[in-house]
Amino acid sequence: MKKYKKRSQHKDPLSFLSVLIALLVFFYSSSIPLAIFVFFGIVGMTLAFHFFRRKQKEDRLKRSDIKEIDHMDGVQFEYYLAALFKHIGYKVKTTKASFDYGADLVMDKDGERIVVQAKRHLKKVGISAVQEISAAKTHYKANDAWVVTNSFFTNPAIELAKSNGVKMIDRKELIDLILRMSPGAIPNAAAVKMQVTPKTIHCPLCDAKMIEREGKNGKFYGCSRYPACRGTKNI
Secondary structure (H helix, E strand, O other): OOOOOOOOOOOOOHHHHHHHHHHHHHHHOHHHHHHHHHHHHHHHHHHHHHHHHHHHHHHHHHHHOHHHHHHHOOHHHHHHHHHHHHOOOOOEEEEOOHHHOOOOEEEEEOOEEEEEEEEEOOOOEEEHHHHHHHHHHHHHHOOEEEEEEOOHHHHEHHHHHHOOOOEOOOOHHHHHHOOOOHHHHHHHHHHHHHHHHOOOEEOOOOEEEEEEEEEEEEEEEOOOOOOOOOOEEEE
């Protein structure tokens, strides 16, 4: 499974400031032992801070079940979002795949209608999602239009969404949305995957489409990128 890159590559200013203070104390202190103690004390506290912050981030990812969501296919992701928004209080309908007119979910709450396009992607979501959900907003006579993804959006998609009044919920915002719910109300991503038949079988190694094959031990699913990828799944 492809890993998602951080959106910002800027270095942490706190780390830079901590190291700078430690170096100033070390070079300008009249007491060498004290300077060494303070220097390593500041460096140690900085490392501890980063350790706990990384642990907190890992805990958030685990509680959100986002890694399980990453292994869903598009249909499973739609049903997961339907369950999620139902727990929030929306009345949710999934649309027929062949006649969805650009919307995967139609949600009603307090007299307002929202159309949602679900994008379970490995790469960034482009402008076509914004164009499709904008058309769906008119077709379903909705008040708002959302695009929800487990990934992120391209800059052109973000700009088009602004001019069309489309709400974009990316990976970070989806995680925040899930974690704002009470633990007992969060849909179980693994259970949704088990209950909803995927539209296509995806390779557990590279996420490419899988093909039914037959070997000496019987039938199985093999990656369509074989021999470049040797991912398999049992039937």
